[in-house]
Amino acid sequence: xxxTGISILSVGTNGQGLPTLANTVSGGIxxxxxxxxxxxxxxxxxxLLQQQQTILQNQVSALNxxxxxxxxxxxxxxxxxxxxxALNTMNATSSDSTVATASASAGSQAGNHTVVVKNLAxxxxxxxxxxxxxxxxxxxxxxxxxxxxxxxxIPPSGTASSLTNLVQDINSANAGVTASVVTDAAGARxxxxxxQSGLAGxxxxxxxxxxxxxxxxxxxxxxxxxxxxxxxxxASNTVTSIAGLTLNLQNANPNETVTIGVSADTSTATSAIxxxxxxxxxxxxxxxxxAATGTNSSAVLVGDPTIRDIQARILTDVTxxxxxxxxxxxxxxxxxxxxxxxxxxxxxxxxxSALN
Numbered sequence: 001x002x003x004t005g006i007s008i009l010s011v012g013t014n015g016q017g018l019p020t021l022a023n024t025v026s027g028g029i030x031x032x033x034x035x036x037x038x039x040x041x042x043x044x045x046x047x048l049l050q051q052q053q054t055i056l057q058n059q060v061s062a063l064n065x066x067x068x069x070x071x072x073x074x075x076x077x078x079x080x081x082x083x084x085x086a087l088n089t090m091n092a093t094s095s096d097s098t099v100a101t102a103s104a105s106a107g108s109q110a111g112n113h114t115v116v117v118k119n120l121a122x123x124x125x126x127x128x129x130x131x132x133x134x135x136x137x138x139x140x141x142x143x144x145x146x147x148x149x150x151x152x153x154i155p156p157s158g159t160a161s162s163l164t165n166l167v168q169d170i171n172s173a174n175a176g177v178t179a180s181v182v183t184d185a186a187g188a189r190x191x192x193x194x195x196q197s198g199l200a201g202x203x204x205x206x207x208x209x210x211x212x213x214x215x216x217x218x219x220x221x222x223x224x225x226x227x228x229x230x231x232x233x234x235a236s237n238t239v240t241s242i243a244g245l246t247l248n249l250q251n252a253n254p255n256e257t258v259t260i261g262v263s264a265d266t267s268t269a270t271s272a273i274x275x276x277x278x279x280x281x282x283x284x285x286x287x288x289x290x291a292a293t294g295t296n297s298s299a300v301l302v303g304d305p306t307i308r309d310i311q312a313r314i315l316t317d318v319t320x321x322x323x324x325x326x327x328x329x330x331x332x333x334x335x336x337x338x339x340x341x342x343x344x345x346x347x348x349x350x351x352x353s354a355l356n
Contacts, residue, residue, distance in 0.1 A: 062290045062301050066310065069283040076276040083107065086272030089265035092245065095258050101248045102260045108244025113260040116226040119252045121237045124194040124203040124220035128212040130187035136211055137163055143207030144192070146176040147200040147220070153207060163190060166210060177203060190214075198222045198235030223249055266355045274346060277336065280318065281343045287311050288341060315342060328354060 079085050083106070090104035100115045124146075131137040139159040145151040152175040160166035163181055167190065170179035182191045190212060194201035202220030223234040225247075232241050239247040245262060287310065290301040301307045318338070321330040328334055335350030 059301060059304070062286075063306070066283065066286050066290070066307065069279070069286055070310070073276075073279040073283050076272070076279040079272055080276055086265075086268045089268045090244075091263050091265045093261045093263075095260075096253075096256060097250070099249075099251050099253050099256055100258045100260070101250060102262075103246045103248070104262045105244045105246075108262060110262050110264060113228050113242060113245065113262070114226075115247060115258045115260060116254060116256065117249050117252050117258070118224040118226070118254045119221065120249055121197045121223035121235060122218050122221040123197040124201055124216075125218045126190075126192040126203055126205060126214050126216050127182070128190040128214050130189055131163065131212065132187070135213060138209070138211040140209030140211065141207065142166065142170070142205065142210055142212075144170070144175050144177055145204045145206050146194060146196070147202055149176065151206050160210060163188060166190065176201065194220060196220075196235065197237075200235055225249060264355060266352060269355050270346075270348075270351060273334075273336070273351065277344045277346055280314070283314065284311075284342045311342075318344070 080087055082088075085106065088106040090106060090108050090110065092102035092104040094101050099117055102113075129135055139161045141153050141155060141159060143151050143153045152173055154160075154166070154173045154175065155169040156173070160169050167179040167181055170177060170192070176195050178193050178195060180191050180193075182189050192203060192205075192214075194203050197220070199220050199222045203216070205214045205216075208214060223237050223239065225232055225234070225239065227239070227241050227247070230241075232239065234241075234249075237249040239249060241247070245260070247260070287301075287307055290299055291304065291307050291311070318331055323329065331344070332338070334354045335347040335352075336344050337347055338344055
């Protein structure tokens with residue numbers, strides 16, 4: 001601390017009674033302290049503004065957090081409201097998955113179906129001999145017919161000069177056939193596979209001037225099955241004869257009746273409902289924390305009208321009741337129970353009963 005003395009001239013007398021002058025220093029003044037006090041007084045409005053700015057920033061941060069939570073809650077609510085979503089997901093089971101399996105679309109009818117697989121669909125194919133000195137490849141054309149379609153001569157003009165060129169010409173013709181060169185220890189062969197399974201994709205070689213001996217390895221055939229007692233044919237082993245249900249034929253077994261069961265997918269529904277509860281509780285938890293009164297110094301939205309309105313609207317929605325609806329009148333009837341703090345818990349037993 002720095003002090004400044006003030007000199008004061010005093011008058012007195014000496015031993016002979018003559019007058020004298022003397023410098024005396026009386027009490028010092030704290031200049032630094034006085035200046036700091038003045039500055040502090042000037043800074044008070046600025047400090048108040050800074051405090052208000054901090055409060056506003058904390059409020060904005062809290063509102064942003066609640067807004068993010070509300071977006072997550074909206075997503076989970078929309079998922080529950082999707083007619084093809086989790087609450088309508090169905091499971092399909094098979095009594096023998098080696099013969100037939102199945103998948104059910106959302107909203108399909110629960111129940112059982114019977115399937116007998118007489119034969120599987122087949123995809124037509126051909127292969128050639130390996131060209132050699134006895135049966136060499138000669139420049140020419142090949143004519144292919146798929147199902148009842150128009151026969152196509154390949155190449156349409158000119159001749160194929162090699163096995164590789166012939167494969168390229170066949171694939172470029174878009175004749176419904178995929179050609180390739182298959183090489184083994186014996187040499188290179190021409191292979192043809194239909195692009196469509198079943199009878200409609202059956203290949204026939206109706207013309208051949210390239211000197212190859214063509215052998216039909218697989219005849220195109222439709223799948224044949226009995227579904228719920230009704231004989232059906234299918235060009236593929238994926239059968240969609242029952243609305244909302246896709247059957248996947250795996251192996252033929254005319255002597256076995258496979259049972260396909262369709263039921264609600266409670267696991268997926270439970271997971272979606274739990275996701276909703278978690279999102280809802282996050283919103284309510286944040287609102288409770290930010291709007292709490294008392295000694296909670298971190299609550300920055302106490303008395304905020306926006307947060308009170310959000311809280312009131314959410315609580316109104318989750319406690320609403322419907323009439324009818326198969327006895328599912330409110331969330332509580334589905335096993336969602338509300339605590340004193342407004343958060344929800346899942347009563348698994350009641351939820352499973354409601355879903356089933």
